[in-house]
Amino acid sequence: MTTTAAGPERREDAPAASAFGVRAFRQVFAASAASTLGTQISYLAVPLLAVTVLDASPGQVSALAALGTAAFLLIGLPAGAWTDRMRKRRLQITADLVRALLFGSVPVAWALDALTIGQLYAVVLLSGLATVFFDVANQSFLPHVVGRELLGEANAKLVGMQAVNQVAGRSAGGYLVQLLGAPLAVALNAVTYLWSALCLLRVRASEPKPERRPDTHLGREILEGTRFVLGHPMLRPLALDGALTNMALQMIVTVLPVLFVRELGLSEFAFGTFLAMAGLGVFLGSLAARRLGRRLGAGRSMWLVGLCVAPAGFVLPLLDRGPMLWAAGAAYLLMTFKVGTDNVVKVTFRQQATPAHLLGRMNATFRFLLTGSLAIGSVLSGVLAETVGIRAVLWTGAAVLSLSWTVVFCSPHRRAGAP
Numbered sequence: 001m002t003t004t005a006a007g008p009e010r011r012e013d014a015p016a017a018s019a020f021g022v023r024a025f026r027q028v029f030a031a032s033a034a035s036t037l038g039t040q041i042s043y044l045a046v047p048l049l050a051v052t053v054l055d056a057s058p059g060q061v062s063a064l065a066a067l068g069t070a071a072f073l074l075i076g077l078p079a080g081a082w083t084d085r086m087r088k089r090r091l092q093i094t095a096d097l098v099r100a101l102l103f104g105s106v107p108v109a110w111a112l113d114a115l116t117i118g119q120l121y122a123v124v125l126l127s128g129l130a131t132v133f134f135d136v137a138n139q140s141f142l143p144h145v146v147g148r149e150l151l152g153e154a155n156a157k158l159v160g161m162q163a164v165n166q167v168a169g170r171s172a173g174g175y176l177v178q179l180l181g182a183p184l185a186v187a188l189n190a191v192t193y194l195w196s197a198l199c200l201l202r203v204r205a206s207e208p209k210p211e212r213r214p215d216t217h218l219g220r221e222i223l224e225g226t227r228f229v230l231g232h233p234m235l236r237p238l239a240l241d242g243a244l245t246n247m248a249l250q251m252i253v254t255v256l257p258v259l260f261v262r263e264l265g266l267s268e269f270a271f272g273t274f275l276a277m278a279g280l281g282v283f284l285g286s287l288a289a290r291r292l293g294r295r296l297g298a299g300r301s302m303w304l305v306g307l308c309v310a311p312a313g314f315v316l317p318l319l320d321r322g323p324m325l326w327a328a329g330a331a332y333l334l335m336t337f338k339v340g341t342d343n344v345v346k347v348t349f350r351q352q353a354t355p356a357h358l359l360g361r362m363n364a365t366f367r368f369l370l371t372g373s374l375a376i377g378s379v380l381s382g383v384l385a386e387t388v389g390i391r392a393v394l395w396t397g398a399a400v401l402s403l404s405w406t407v408v409f410c411s412p413h414r415r416a417g418a419p
Contacts, residue, residue: 019154024145024203031199032138032158035096036165038192040279041176041185042103044272046120047257049182052268053110054117058258058390062382065254065374067121071128072371079132080364081221084357088141089203095134096197102127104190110183135367140359143351145203152348156286159343163283177268225361228354235353237411238346239366241306243373244404245342249335250377251397252316255390263390264321274329281333285340298345299413305341306405309334313398317391335401 019025050056050064083091102123109115146154176185229235253275260271285305292301315331318324354362377397384393408414 019146019150019157022146022150025150025154027199027203028138028142028145029158029161031092031096031196031203033161033165034192034199035196036162038189040165042189044268044275045177045182045185045189046124048177048261048268048271049106049186050117050120051257051261052177053115053182054120056117058255058385059382060117061257062254062378062385064120064124065250066378066382068124068128068374068378070125070375071132072368073375075129075132076364076368076372077222077226077361078218078364079136080225080361080367081218083133083136083140083360083364084221086137088137088144088360089200091137092134092141093197093200095130095137096193096200098130099127099134100190100193100197102130102190103186103193107183107187115183132364132367132371135371136360136364139347139351139363143356143359151351152290152344155348155351156290156344159286159289159340159347160283162343163279163281163286163340165279175269175272177272221361225358226365228358229362229365232353233412235350235362237408237413238302238350239369241302241404241407242342242346242366242370244400244407245306245338246370247373247377247380248313248397248400248404249339250374251381251384251393251400252313254378254381255385255393258385259319259390264319266321266325274325274332277329277333278336278339281336282340282343284333285337285342286344287340288337289341289344292341293345298349299408301341301345302413303405303408305338306408309338310402310405313401314395316398317394319394338405 020029047056047061047064050061056064106115106120106123109119142154142158143151176188229239256274257271260266260274261268289301292305295301296304312331312334316328316335319328350362350366351359380396381393384396
């Protein structure tokens, strides 16, 4: 299928050799670095707050995880059509400010002894709605910032930075929860969203004026984007593989706080350090992604990495104190290595294969499927944990992960070269 590549020609201030030569990209990178660091801290602090301060059950912890991603199921698809009608930078700034206000309310309520699980539910749901618009606008804005020829490098740098923040943020999150308490750790996230908004305010990259088509029905625009992704022989398998991978990993991650803190009696810092393995895995995957793509071809690298890391998932259900804790950490690192390579190779392919006027809807469709699968994974995790136990959740997640790569293997990507 032939498509028109998205993105303008190289910016005048951008040397051909590096995305960091584009001033606007440096601001986008700084904004992403600030917000990602805070998000990784709260990723750990919010469920630990629920467990340690509010004495939440496994089902309530799973509900928190599900609500954080449910927004993509509720408004993910129309958000893409709306984003295509809006200025992407302004939309990201607005989303940052909304999220700062929401997460800032948590330590305030805690200080007033008024914090409830209901408020946490509301915060994660409403911030999830803001995140829908931010993420769709962010990936749609990047081609306008760096141009088509620097997309691969820009994505690799962003994924690598996000992975480093996973290591630093989650490790620091565990330490901060022990030192200051979970509510104050969540407060740091609000500050980082404000910093992200300030960085984006300084971006001066030219952005095409949104196309105004008052005669076009919103439903038809949504359907056009969905049909493009699901009807594309190269994009459809990427969406299905990503959805299965996300669902499996979310099932595993959702029950880990309960397993670590309540059943194994390990510290919050130990849990944060374990989750930091995910950041290291994503970072190593982002570093290797472009090299693997050049050596194997982008299509082959997508499924070969999945095949190689599939057995690692079956180590996690054996997690325990002692040597098995280290073995499970190594397995988790290998599993997230696939996420790192996917986030560079697959996202770049998607951006290059999509016409500019469909970028928002393409990204929204992927976000709907990929992040919506996180909500499904959280719900399944909670149901299984309450009925058959936490270990059963880990075995189920490992089984799904071991099969997800076959979707890409059975597609045209099996023998495809670089996009």
